[in-house]
Amino acid sequence: MATLIAIGYPDETTATAASQEASRLAKDLIIQPDAIAVITRDNEGKYHVTTNHHAVGGGATWGMFWGLLFGMLFFVPVLGMAVGAGLGALTGKIAKNAINKDFQERIRDELKPGTSALFMVVEAVTPDKAVEALSKYGGTVLKSSLPKETEEELQEALHGSQG
Incomplete structure (x- = not known):
């Protein structure tokens, strides 16, 4: 099972540094x-998103996932592209059903003007390693598990069927 990890930071630069460390650790x-994605909110309240997609296929798909997720969480239109009906439905399902309301509210409360957050989708065998490795940056850690069925649908959309 995959886990969505969000780590909120009290400034605009720490999430970027933490994402570079996460990439190095990967x-x-x-x-x-x-x-991996970083979202910063400047002092005027404007959101800025940077993503680092999976190296094998599906980069645009992860971009769509982040775009829809951040759009749902922060009302940020990250993508200006049309989303295919099947992928749009899948990503919408992930955003609406896989991420509980408490997690959504905590993320919104955490990302105030002048702050940033690091988001990662991590396999269940490694989320604790990810958090431990990034602990030197401080921050507030929030986690939300993605249901196995949703994870499998996302992986199939990203990489094609394995059969």
């Missing part, structure tokens, strides 16, 4: 994030 196989 190259060293210490953690295994499927996708």
